[in-house]
Amino acid sequence: MRASRWTRDAAPVAQALLEDGGESTRDRILRVAAEKFAQKGYHATGVAELGDAAGIKRGALYYHIGSKEDLLYQLSRRHVEEALTRGRAVTADTTGAVDKFRLLVREHLRTLAARRDEVIVVMHEMYALTGRRAKELNKLRSEYEQLFAAVLREGVDEGVFTSAERIEVLGVLSMLNYTYVWLDPNGPISVDEIAERLTDLILHGVRVPSGAASARRAVPRRRRLAT
Secondary structure, three states, rough: OOOOOHHHHHHHHHHHOOOOOOOOHHHHHHHHHHHHHHOOOOOOOHHHHHHHHHHHOOHHHHHHOOOOOHHHHHHHHHHHHHHHHHHHHHHHHHOOOHHHHHHHHHHHHHHOOOOOOOOHHHHHHHOOHHHHHHHHHHHHHHHHHHHHHHHHHHHHHHHOOOOOOOHHHHHHHHHHHHHHHOOOOOOOOHHHHHHHHHHHHHOOOOOOOOOOHHHHHHOOOOOOOOO
16 A cells, blocks of 8 residues: 555654644644634635645645645544544553443543544544545544443443443444533533543433432532533
């Protein structure tokens, strides 16, 4: 398989061209593209606009990105790869399906909070990818889905989860993915606390267990998100 211009030519150059703040040319292009695509959409953002925002002339920008679709592909896969790496690390170092699940949710939200613009781009624009790029991104997303599915299956085997069917897996991921709409990393509730509360919601729902209602009334209410 032929390497793309990004990986063959631009990446070594980009890594060498570090800015004063330590940001490479490649990272600056990706950051600016994520911001612009998230704000205006992939199709509404022109290459010239990206170059101006990144402080790079149009010809040089094409040299670094290969094509606009290459740029979308790099953005789309980067946060999925990071989430996969984080998820595999915590599940490998943890025993027990419930604890693994909690850590998976936490790392998912941490990645989302750190790369929110990229998540918005993936959720809204990934369908603009074609051919090999679309297949490779779908493969990565499938691997990530299987990471959650494996933990749910482990929980079924342990007798702590009721099901690991795909509808449950997709339901969990849908709940977590769409937190990008309202999650504020700088808000009154930390990302980790939100992850804990969502985990509890998934595992236990909102119904008070039988006989526990009176005990729960004595527990102080948790902080609320600003509306």
